């Protein structure tokens with residue numbers, strides 16, 4: 534069941550409570566935050582350090598308490614904020630070896646890399662994280678399945694096409710962040726993009742259209758799926774309504790009409806999702822940043 538709630542986020546976490554917040558999503562920058570009783574991580578760091586700090590402060594958290602940053606791939610909309618944010622603060626950066634080399638080359642600074650092996654799981658605090666290959670035009674892009682104490686969260690962004698491997702790896706997720714990048718017709722009719730760029734976006738190593746995302750979702754969806762976040766929307770070749778309606782239509786078609794479908798945004802954070810056992814709550818956005826001491 535989904536409830537809307539206006540309580541502040543500063544209450545002590547109940548055991549087995551997990552929060553997931555998408556700070557930004559889209560081709561101009563991506564970052565999401567996961568907090569469990571013993572783990573605080575960012576997933577991608579493609580917005581400015583200042584903005585990430587503000588997003589964390591709005592949840593009454595500080596960057597200094599992060600356990601790490603997981604990186605899906607080295608495109609600037611996923612690592613743009615890393616040098617100022619991670620290198621300066623010495624926050625561990627979790628990524629595979631090829632991606633680490635590219636990050637090092639692009640940012641030309643020292644990071645506290647924790648090298649992971651694609652296909653192997655690793656542990657941060659109380660959360661086990663599976664990584665797996667995804668098709669995208671980066672050096673060694675990956676998706677994640679995060680096993681938290683209350684739920685499994687699938688993280689699928691920047692995917693050229695759905696694969697059997699991806700569907701298999703996230704098939705137990707109760708929460709799914711899924712790229713719904715563009716509407717095919719809007720992209721085809723876009724007068725500003727070159728033919729070559731359109732081909733790149735639509736290629737098997739580009740980005741998922743709403744339709745392709747819905748088809749991948751059909752392979753993944755199961756009775757225990759509770760939330761889908763539509764992610765990485767193109768600013769001018771998609772709309773939140775189109776993406777959501779395509780996903781909602783597919784869920785109705787496969788007899789899962791009760792799954793909650795959420796928007797994500799380029800310019801602002803989505804409301805946090807709190808997952809606590811069987812009960813999920815969408816926490817109201819906080820606009821006043823008042824960091825609590827010691828957090």
Ligand SMILES: [Zn+2]
Nearest residue numbers: 560608610691
């Ligand atoms: Zn991207």
Ligand SMILES: [Zn+2]
Nearest residue numbers: 606608669691
């Ligand atoms: Zn990318």
